[in-house]
Each structure stands twice: as C-alpha cells, then as structure tokens.
Amino acid sequence: MDGGGDRFDVVVVGAGPAGAAAALAARRAGAGVLLLDKATFPRDKPCGDGIAPHALDVVRELGVSGVEEGYAPVPALRLVGPGGRAVARAHARVVYTIPRMVFDRRLVEAAVRAGAVLRRHAVRRVEDRGGYVVVDGEIRAGAVVGADGAYSLVRRALGEPPNGPGHLALAIRGYAEAPEIAAEQRIVTTAAGWPAYAWAFPIGDGRANIGYGEVLRGRPLTREHLLDRLAALLPDLDTAAAAGLRAHHLPLSTRRPVAGRGRLLLAGDAMSLINPFTGEGIFYAVLSGALAGAAALDPGAPARRYRAALRRRLGAHLRHSRAAAALSSQRWIVDAAVRAADRDQRVFDALIELGLGDGRLTPRTLASVAAATLNR
Structure with a gap:
C-alpha cells in the first residue's frame, strides 16, 4: 500500500515525555499530528521519577504549566561517594519527584488539548519513501519522530542497532515507605560493580522512589543481584516491602545513533539520550522531543535541521558529560x-x-x- 489511509504532517511513535514534547512543538507550528503509543494512559514507566527544573523549563516553553502541581519540591541532595564520603547541599533550583504515571499522563493530555490526535497502536513498520513516510502501510506522514524507547522500531528502521555492553545500564525501581527523607534526594554510589549507585527520591507523601542501577559489562545481572545491592545501599529503608519493583534498561549517551536521516528522527531514549554521569533522561527527552517536533515541519530536510538544532543546543554538553x-x-x-x-x-x-x-x-x-x- 502507499499510505492511502490517514495523512498527517507529523507522526510521533511513542507518547512518553519525548513524544509528547514532539507533538506539542509540532502543533505549536500548526502541524497535523498523530501520536501513537502501544499503551493506554495513564501507564507506569520504570524510572527514578526525578524531574529537574531544566525539564520543566522546556515544558513551559511548549506552553504547558502545572505538571508539578500537587508534588512538593525537594530542596536538597545527599551524595555518598564510593569511599563513603558524603556531601549534602541545597539545590540551586529545587527538583521534584513526580511518578511517571502522573507526569507522562499530564504531558500527553496537554498534547491532546493542543490538538494532537492520540491513538493506541503498536507500530510494526516504518518506510521512508523520500518525500513522505508510510507507517504500517496505512498512515502517511510528512515526517516521523521515533520516541519509542531503548529498543526503538524507528531506530531499527534507520539501520541503527541498540546499545551494547558498556553503553547500557540496567536498573530496578520501586516505591518504599520513607517518611524520614522528605527534604532531600539521596544517591549512594558503591565500589562494588562500579559504576553503580542506589537512589531514594522522596515523593512528598511519605514514600520514595527507590532503585539501584549498574552499567552492563557483558555479563548478565539478575533481579536478585539488583535487589541485594539495593538493600545493602539503603539499609534504613524496607526495600523488601517496596511496591512496583520493575527493571529497565538505560541506553547511555556515550553510544548515540544518528539523530535522524531523511524524514525519520529520533528523540529521548530512542536516541540513547541518557546522561552517562547520572542516568538522568527526562530533560534530554523533552528537549530532544521539542527540537524534533519543530524540525519535522521542514519541507526539505527535517533530519538535517534537527541534527543542527541538537548540535547547537546539546553538542558541547554531551561532549562534557561523556568526559x-x-x-x-x-x-x-x-x-x-x-x-x-x-x-x-x-x-x-x-x-x-x-x-x-x-x-x-x-x-x-x-x-x-x-x-x-x-x-x-
């Protein structure tokens, strides 16, 4: 087929923060946008749930406010080094812990209010035909933004493999009772399995998002190993009683695929935009999504425009974070x-x-x- 069904200026595959930001940016430019996701919202997403002020800045620039409503700011961070030395200081700008069940839903609802069409659909095939893109043989798009995660189908369509050992981390996340840490985030690094760390990020309701992550080095990491390390590094919390324990992969930005080619663009985890220094990815997701959504409207070379925008906005930072x-x-x-x-x-x-x-x-x-x- 030749995409004779629905036609949109931009199709976004994946409705997480990167996809929602892409949809918002494209709609602000007047594009017809179809936002596809295999899940219905609200849906959970394994993550540390930490939302830095930089991510909120981008969201506000897209015309969305109040995504942090109902969640208390976290004013400080305690960082423990692998040798046991700790520092606890106030953030220059407060951060938030907002469960992705809430954060992602609020962003996607904002995209729908802005005029994007949200459809539950698991994409199977993407074909760049030169002047347009066909999705699953039925949907025709001027450009496609792949915001579909670490094992992105759009990334495979570009001929880019997923990240391998050394450039991929594995983490487990859950929610634990933690009434005593309401005022600070906690990151505890460890010499065992280095680089690796546990975290406890208070939500503000007596619970904290807790987790442990480790860079994969070619050997498998078991769930039991992750849970053992989590318990060892957060001994004051009842990690065994944590709810919602789920593991997930983090594709680190030390091995990024091409940002886009032709009319196919990648954003967020699909482009391996996870900070290798901290594992943070929400800021990268909304920023890259916004840049991709704006570039997708270029009638001639959207990928070239997007690559240039990413270089201007994040190029130097990504080099420094890799260092x-x-x-x-x-x-x-x-x-x-x-x-x-x-x-x-x-x-x-x-x-x-x-x-x-x-x-x-x-x-x-x-x-x-x-x-x-x-x-x-």
Whole structure:
C-alpha cells in the first residue's frame, strides 16, 4: 500500500515525555499530528521519577504549566561517594519527584488539548519513501519522530542497532515507605560493580522512589543481584516491602545513533539520550522531543535541521558529560569530586548542572577536584 489511509504532517511513535514534547512543538507550528503509543494512559514507566527544573523549563516553553502541581519540591541532595564520603547541599533550583504515571499522563493530555490526535497502536513498520513516510502501510506522514524507547522500531528502521555492553545500564525501581527523607534526594554510589549507585527520591507523601542501577559489562545481572545491592545501599529503608519493583534498561549517551536521516528522527531514549554521569533522561527527552517536533515541519530536510538544532543546543554538553563519565570510571576521582563539592557550593552546583541539565565541566570544577585529589 502507499499510505492511502490517514495523512498527517507529523507522526510521533511513542507518547512518553519525548513524544509528547514532539507533538506539542509540532502543533505549536500548526502541524497535523498523530501520536501513537502501544499503551493506554495513564501507564507506569520504570524510572527514578526525578524531574529537574531544566525539564520543566522546556515544558513551559511548549506552553504547558502545572505538571508539578500537587508534588512538593525537594530542596536538597545527599551524595555518598564510593569511599563513603558524603556531601549534602541545597539545590540551586529545587527538583521534584513526580511518578511517571502522573507526569507522562499530564504531558500527553496537554498534547491532546493542543490538538494532537492520540491513538493506541503498536507500530510494526516504518518506510521512508523520500518525500513522505508510510507507517504500517496505512498512515502517511510528512515526517516521523521515533520516541519509542531503548529498543526503538524507528531506530531499527534507520539501520541503527541498540546499545551494547558498556553503553547500557540496567536498573530496578520501586516505591518504599520513607517518611524520614522528605527534604532531600539521596544517591549512594558503591565500589562494588562500579559504576553503580542506589537512589531514594522522596515523593512528598511519605514514600520514595527507590532503585539501584549498574552499567552492563557483558555479563548478565539478575533481579536478585539488583535487589541485594539495593538493600545493602539503603539499609534504613524496607526495600523488601517496596511496591512496583520493575527493571529497565538505560541506553547511555556515550553510544548515540544518528539523530535522524531523511524524514525519520529520533528523540529521548530512542536516541540513547541518557546522561552517562547520572542516568538522568527526562530533560534530554523533552528537549530532544521539542527540537524534533519543530524540525519535522521542514519541507526539505527535517533530519538535517534537527541534527543542527541538537548540535547547537546539546553538542558541547554531551561532549562534557561523556568526559565526566570517563573520569568517573575511576572511583577515586568520584570521591575527590564529592570532597570538592562538600567544600564549595559552586562546585556542587556545577556538578548538578552537568548531571541534571546541560552544564559543562568548568575549569573551577576540574581544579577543585584536582585539589581534592591531592589534599585528601
């Protein structure tokens, strides 16, 4: 068939944060948008649920406000290095913990209010015909944005394989009673299985999103291993009673596929946009989705326009985050970074910007970490 059924300017595959942001951006430009997802909303998504202010900035630029309504801001972070040294400081800008069941639903509902058509549909085939794209032989689109996760079908259509060992992490997430940690996020790194860490992010209702993640190095990680490490690193929480324990893969940005080719574009996890330094992906998802949705309307070369927009907006940051990930492969450097952040709020703030937003490795940060290495 030649896509003789429905016709849209933009079809977005996947209605998570990247897909919803793409739909919102395309609608703001006046496009007819079809948003496809194999699930119905609300639906759960294994994730740390941490929402940085940078992600909310992008969402507001898309005309959406109030996605954080009903959730208390989390003003501080406690970071424990692999050697046991800790730093606890206030965030320069507060963060939130919003379950993806809620956050994703609010974004997709905003896209529908903006005029996007939401349809439950599991996409099986995407064909770029040059001047247009055909989805499952029935839907014709001017461009397709693949926001369909770590094992993206659109990514496969571009001939790009999924991430392999060294560039893929595995994490498990659940929800535990945690009334005592309402004021701070907690990240506890560990020398065992390095690089690896556990987290506890308070939601504000007496519970916390808890989890443990580890970079895959070519050997399988069992559910029992993940749960054992989670319990060992968060001994004050009843991790065994946690609800909703689910594992998920995190494709790290150290091995990114092409951002797009022709009329096929990738955003969010489909493009391996997971910060290798922290595992954060929501900011990358909404930003890349917004850029992809805007670029999809280019009548000549949407992928070329999108690649250029990504380079301008994230190129330098992605290079710096990759460098930070390489440096943090050495545990002693991470311990030095924790000591430096404990001594200087500005270093702490710079590391947060690098890990949660679009920050860079500043000369001050590098000098402070070097000094902390020499003066233990």
